[in-house]
Amino acid sequence: VETSGSFDAASDGLDFWESLEAMRVRIDDPQVVGPTNDFGETPVVPAGAGPRTARGGIVISAQDFNPERVVLGDTFAPIPAAHVGDRYAGPVTGVMDYNFGLFTLLPPTAPQLQRGLLAREVTRPPREEELAVATFNVENLSPADSPQKFATLAHQIVVNLAAPDLVALEEIQDNSGPANNRVTAADQTLTLLAAAIRAAGGPVYDWRQIDPSDGADGGQPGGNIRQAFLFRSDRGLSFVDGPGGNAGAAVSVLDERRGPRLSLSPGRIDPANPAFFNSRKPLAGEFRWGGKPVFVVANHFNSKGGDQPLFGRFQPPARGSEQQRHAQATAVRAFASALLAADERARIVVLGDINDFEFSQTANVLVGDGSLVDLPRTLPPDERYTYVFEGNSQVLDHILISRAIADPPGRGRGFEYDIVHTNSEFSDQASDHDPQVARLHLGIDQR
Structure with missing residues (x-):
């Protein structure tokens, strides 16, 4: 006792x-x-x-x-x-x-x-001068899932998210799903999702991703989850294909006279760093919007699994998983800082399932000196949630943007941001996460 x-x-x-x-x-x-x-x-x-x-x-x-x-x-x-x-x-x-x-x-x-008759939210489409970027954890998506799951996710991307230019996807599984058979490719998973989007009345989407080493990135055993860039190019966005990265190759920032470039696109950030052991490696990609680069980093940090429960014996509960997320955030922040050192006006988007709150030290590390703006923090407190766990509405997914996007000189606020509540509050959910979208006011004159 x-x-x-x-x-x-x-x-x-x-x-x-x-x-x-x-x-x-x-x-x-x-x-x-x-x-x-x-x-x-x-x-x-x-x-x-x-x-x-x-x-x-x-x-x-x-x-x-x-x-x-x-x-x-x-x-x-x-x-x-x-x-x-x-x-x-x-x-x-x-x-x-x-x-x-x-x-x-x-x-x-x-x-x-x-019944309270809660409706799933729908965001507005982007205007011509707005680049719409989204993040969406699709919860272990693979060809083993039902056609209905693909159709529901596609409907949410096309209708609820208004077919954004870029969607950073998390928890894309390999072609064999949870079967632990050394398969790591995910082209079938992404082909099925892109086809479902077309069937839902959406545009043609292309994708870029890097197959992980088998069993090295955590998640459901056999699933080999990873992030992927899903993007449409009919509104002006294009992907800059550089030398092909692989699971073990680290992307770096090249400081060239015309501005920073990525050594690999797509590429993985610091994959040998112990911070990413048994966890997803950040995926970096170089895009162009209106002839100018936009650097995007898609993330899926380690989960809160193993933390002590809120109503447990030990008070306050220990959150041992935080230390790894802090180290992961430090690596991503260093990459963003390298881009900003090469060009203080670099257009950077860091997004994904950070698995931590907007008031967490993980988010503080990413924000750093304030040169990245964490968009969940810009919302009223009662709108800050992307996930519901045991009845607690909370932020786990984030979009951060560089000051060059958030506060363009002489143009006022440079973005609109919307967490689109389509899943987390519903018992019939296609994913346990809500997607979110940022409409970046990059301007026609920059295109």
């Missing part, structure tokens, strides 16, 4: 729920703050808990990880699958349990669900 520390059920959320464990508990008018997961669990908060997002969720901050959350479990009765913004009618009564790091209310009968 632990005797250290203090116990305060009146003001500490964890202690409050702990004091009710194994008791019969009633929650009045539970409001759904996270989609029902594959285990039949639905995160809720009592009526009146807040502050809430306009769509019904509850956002974390550096000071508040929302201990008012509790999960409705289906041990005794099925829980109707719910989306964020739904509610269960009337009081819900059950036994308070604790398992897998969560306080879980187990009702003896199924509660009645009242």
Whole structure:
């Protein structure tokens, strides 16, 4: 029995729920703050808990990880699958349990669900002078997935994201998916996605990526996930194909008289760095928009797997996974700094699944001296989320842009930014992440 520390059920959320464990508990008018997961669990908060997002969720901050959350479990009765913004009618009564790091209310009968009619968001198309760049974690996409998953992702790219010029994709698996058979190529995966986009009424998309070494980049065993650039060239964007990179070759910045260039395009940033052991290596590519270079780095940093749970025994919980992300961010930031050293007005986009919050040290490392702008930080606090975990709406995916794009001289703000909520709040999701898009006001005069 632990005797250290203090116990305060009146003001500490964890202690409050702990004091009710194994008791019969009633929650009045539970409001759904996270989609029902594959285990039949639905995160809720009592009526009146807040502050809430306009769509019904509850956002974390550096000071508040929302201990008012509790999960409705289906041990005794099925829980109707719910989306964020739904509610269960009337009081819900059950036994308070604790398992897998969560306080879980187990009702003896199924509660009645009242739908909130939450709609998937749609962003506006880019104007002629705007370069639209997006990032989208497509959750272990491979030919082993159903045609419906490809069709849904394609619909989201074409309709909800308005067919952006460039989409940085994360979690593209190899052609055999989770089969652990030494296959690393992903051309079939990307061909299927591009074909689904065309079938959904979208434009022709091309792609660039680098096959990883087998089993070296983490993720689902056998899947060999990687980032890929998916881009359309009918609006003025083009890819600069340089010498071909491979899994072990490191891209560098060439400081030429006409400005910086990449030694490899596409190329991988510092793949031998221990920071990227068993994790995805950043993918760098050189694009041109209106005859001028745009340097893009697609990322998928290591996950939070292995971190201690928020409602666990150890408080505050240790987040051991952060150290690797800090080192990964340092490597990416050094690459961006090399581009800026060659040209302080370089147009740089760093984006992807950073697997950390906008207020995290990982994000701080990427921002550095402020020469990169983290776009989630430009939104109102209640709009900052790309992912919902155990009922907590949070930012994991980011787009950062250089000051040359964010604050062009004499032209005001140089971007519009939109996190497009299509997945994270819904129990019928094509991916567990929301995509996001930045429309960069590069101007017709620069094209």
